[in-house]
Amino acid sequence: MSSRQITLPVTGMTCAMCAGNVERALKRADGVQSATVNLATEEARVAYETSAVSPADLAARLERAGYGVVAASIDLAVTGMTCAMCAGNVERALKRVNGVLEVAVNLANDSASLSYLPTLARTGDFARALEQAGYGIIDTQAADAPEDAEAAARRAETTRQERLLLIGAIFTIPLTILSMARHFLHQSPFLSEHFAWLHDDSWLFAFGALATPVVFALGRQYVSGGLKSLRNGSANMDVLVAMGSLAAYGYGLIVLLGILLGFSDVVGKSDYFESAAVILTLITLGKLLEARAKSRTSAAIKQLIKLAPKTATLLRDDQAVEIPIDEVIIGDKLLVKPGERLPVDALVLDGSSAVDESLLTGESLPIDKSTGDEVIAGSINQQGRLVIEAQRIGKDTMLAQMIELVMRAQASKAPIQAAADRVAAYFVPVVILLAVITLLGWLFIGAASFPVAMLNMIAVLVIACPCALGLATPTAIMVGGGRGAEQGILFRDSEALERSAGLTAVLLDKTGTITQGKPELTALLTTEKIAAECVLQYAASAEAASEHPLAQAVLSAAAERELGLLPLDEFAAHPGRGIVASIDGVTVTLGSPRFLRERGINLSALNSEITQLQARGQTVVLLALKGELAGALALGDTLKPSAKAAVQTLQNRGLQVTMISGDNQQTAAAIASELDIQRVLAEVLPADKAAAVQQLQRDGKRVAMVGDGVNDAPALAQADVGFAIGAGADIAIEAADVTLVSGDLRALPTAIDLSKATLRTIHQNLFWAFIYNIVLIPVAMLGLLIPMFAAAAMAFSSVFVVSNSLRLRGRNDHLKSKVM
CATH class of the missing domain: 3.40.1110.10 (Calcium-transporting ATPase, cytoplasmic domain N)
Incomplete structure (x- = not known):
């Protein structure tokens, strides 16, 4: 029985309730071991048994729950098919590729059309599958990279929201101006003199005509989203928006019927068409701004993905041939010209140059490379011509592993988010209950007219915003984790990012960490x-x-x-x-x-x-x-050049710094003396390093262990947060919670500072989200907030949370200098 982890880009999620629905839908599938959903990235990370369920099954389950996945399509020109049996063989071979959703093979024109998940499959995978089955491919054309498909989906959604907003603005602006003028007609001599014609009841029909396109065009997404949520046994933000806007629009229609059928003395002549239109238009504006802001939260991961070249120059029989990156195999000799990015992790066979690795390691200065040196994919060859031998390709390159680590961290759920999710689960039902209480309270206790009571009820429905709660943590985690990646700091998951903020002691291994x-x-x-x-x-x-x-x-x-x-x-x-x-x-x-x-x-x-x-x-x-x-x-x-400055910074932050080494006491003390480290643990066997961490933990410390070797792995795993120096052993990096890619020890205090800044931002976001709802819902219940102002406040609450998270991108710019 084998297990696999995949990331599914999910469409159709609008708030924390949707994220919960997606998570529950995935967890109900047979063979799913775990599922976590990140609303900010609009992705689900799923661990499952390959023998029990497939990615296509998971995608189908999401479709049934009312959501979708970002899929790419491709048309393959297949060679070697001669009969219907061949077409069946091709179809089965392609369906066996992990991530393929649908396959249609056309024997008549020797083609195969595929729908697939770009996070899992590549055109190179299809070519290899067909080659193993005895067939070939002439040409391929597709949006092969996952970011291409996801970016296209995001752009399409943004374009749709822009179009809806334009429709809303065209009808809502004149409707609001005319409606407000009618409302204040008797309170302003100027309006009474110049707009007396608005007093005619026929204008209410014009208001209804202006509101109708807005309700049907803009409101459809909220009604369908609300119904989808209710079908899944929960209620989300769409339910509140749909109820509020339809209540206002519906009452306006009743007023029009009252005028036509002669019972306007019962229902009154105060329509709320402009409330329905303004609510939908402002909330659509908020969704558009939120979508644009959310796309910026993933800027770091996009930047990493863009580092990967699409082609490589292969040296074959002394001839330079450009080939797709998927066709490079280990051992290939490749040519890298000045200004080009390194296509794979490789060994330099010939030539010398300075290579810029800043976007991968945070190291600002180019690093000299010559024969025998290792180079990493995505770095830039600045000057000389290099001939390299491919050592690691595809998902095994350092760049691919960095991308995987960042995506894994962004997809994980921080402990602090669990409390927000529990609140969000009960939020909408409680708000609906409060809205009903508001309606009944104003009718029977406040002795208000039905229109006034309904207006206050609509304000309560519209003001409440569970989205801010759902976005408070993941957006900050995304930006903080991405900011770390830009500086060569990779957090394995959001829990590591959160725990790093509470560290009180640091245990530094000597060899390879403090020293070269x-x-x-x-x-x-x-x-x-x-x-x-x-x-x-x-x-x-x-x-x-x-x-x-x-x-x-x-x-x-x-x-x-x-x-x-x-x-x-x-x-x-x-x-x-x-x-x-x-x-x-x-x-x-x-x-x-x-x-x-x-x-x-x-x-x-x-x-x-x-x-x-x-x-x-x-x-x-x-x-x-x-x-x-x-x-x-x-x-x-x-000593590493950065060691003394790093230790001093840690001590200035109030952390207890201890050096641990297997060397004799004299040697260890001499090194510690150069760094002004007072606490030294010498002659410690590799097996006893974890015990040293445990002792500090028993003393009440929250311990960070920093190491680079295989013998550090148990201590890294035992520590509250394990930091692996990126140049060290793979097993140490696997056991660690945080990887410092460059090996520069100054990245350690930077990582801790970044963690604290991220956690502080999360607290600010949650405080805003809770206080916003705690304060403004009662204000709306008391009748002190009209629906259009409530809609504006709701629309911009999520935008505020996302924008506050984006401040992390600039807030820690000063940290980069410390690493460099």
């Missing part, structure tokens, strides 16, 4: 009997046959100084201690101070320097030529 993770030559000493370059040259020549990390550090230092290696005549290694070799006829002894002492070599010339270097946590390698001490090499894992 590999030894470097930090000092070169001589006894003045030989030049420093000669000491390094002899040491490198002796180490040439060794693969020890310290040997590689010595060889790298010699290569940087362009020192050639001397011929090695004899070589004898003493593992863990040193080397005895013969180089160009000279006996060379290289190793630890103890190793040289055992061979009777006098170290007094450099004794004090050796002691000082060891006290600073350096590994000292001594070189003796012909039995006499010639020099010393100090090797150490150097």
Whole structure:
């Protein structure tokens, strides 16, 4: 039994009630393990058993519930079909592709038409499926990228709302002007003199004629949405809008019947056609502004998706051939010209250049790349020509994994949202009850006329806004998570984003997190009997046959100084201690101070320097030529340039910073001293790192663990929030809640600051959404708010929430400088 997770772009959701309906509809399907719906992104993330249910089944279930999914279509020109059996084979092969909804094969013109979910399937998948079945494709033409289909759907919806708003404005503006003039006719001498003709009752029929197109054109979406919600056993915002606008319009029709049939003395002559039209027009305006604002909340993920090139230049038989990115396979040699984006994660085979990775890692400066270096898809080759070998393609590239992480975080539901969802579930029924109480209260207690009582009831229906509650959390999570992605900070889910705001202690692993993770030559000493370059040259020549990390550090230092290696005549290694070799006829002894002492070599010339270097946590390698001490090499894992600033920022934020290391106490203390870290846990075995996290948690701390290696994974999982340095092991990144892509430790306080800013925005949004309803619903019940003002307030409440979330995009611009 295999499980799979997919993301379905859902259409037709208008508020939190709709999101709940979609979630329940999906969860009722056999084989669905979990389903979470994000109203802001209009997406559902579903985990399901592939043997029990398919994406097509899920899409069909959503259709039955009154919603839809964003699907793309494509026409394939298929080769190799010769009979009806072939057509059946092609159809079955294509239907087996995950994400295909419908297939129609036409043998007469050798074509296949598909409807599919672009978040799951690509044209390359169709080509491979047909190839495996023994057929081929001549050409393809489709909106292949998921963002293309989703963007097209969003644009179509925005265009529809713009068209409806135009219709509403054309009829509502003159209706409102004339209706208001009639209403104030007897209160203004100017109106009485110039607009006396409005007093004629026949104008009420004109008002009805102006309101009717608005009600039928604009109101249809709210009526259908409300009925759809009721069929699913709940009530949403559409129910309130439909009830309010239809009540006003319906009463206006009753007034017209009263005039025609002679019972206007019973129902009065106060029509509310303008209320119905204004309600629908203003709320449609609000939906349009909300849709535009919501599209901006996903700007970061769109920017990441756009980084992926659509084609690559393949080197085949010394010829450069442009091919679709889907056709690149591991091992292909590709050419990347200056100004082009890297198509895949790859290894540089030839050439050198500076590569801009800023949109992926947050690193502002271009990074020099040459033969043997790794490059990542989506980064920009700035200057030189690069020949690369594809290492990771498709969904395995770092860019694809970043996109997946961001989408997963944006689709997840934060704990704080659960409370808002519970309130939203009961919101509309309570509002309808309050509206009925308002109507009856004004009729029987306030002794008001029916038109006045109904007007107040309509105001209550229209003022209530559950949408603001539904959008308060997901829009902030989307913008905050996207802002993090722009700076190379990837939150695995919204819960991690929320928890990061409450951290009180940080546990930093030393190797690879605080330090570079590999030894470097930090000092070169001589006894003045030989030049420093000669000491390094002899040491490198002796180490040439060794693969020890310290040997590689010595060889790298010699290569940087362009020192050639001397011929090695004899070589004898003493593992863990040193080397005895013969180089160009000279006996060379290289190793630890103890190793040289055992061979009777006098170290007094450099004794004090050796002691000082060891006290600073350096590994000292001594070189003796012909039995006499010639020099010393100090090797150490150097601090990352960003480490000191990052630690200082964390401490200034009031967080307790602890360094944890497997090194001895002296070495660990020396590193911690350079960073002004007071708390040090040294000689900690990998298996005990998680226990160290637990101890801090028992002390009442909310702990962040930051690491990069495989042995950090248990501690990362144990911590309240685990931060993985992006350059580290895949298993560490998988166990972590947050990934710092660039490996720059200054991204850690940035992530915490961003989390706090996001949580603060969520609190502001929820406060506004609750206070808005708590204050204005009673105001409407007391008759202090006319329906058109209520509609305006409702329309802009959701816009306010989304706009407040969008402030996160600019609020944290200053953080980027810290990371860079």
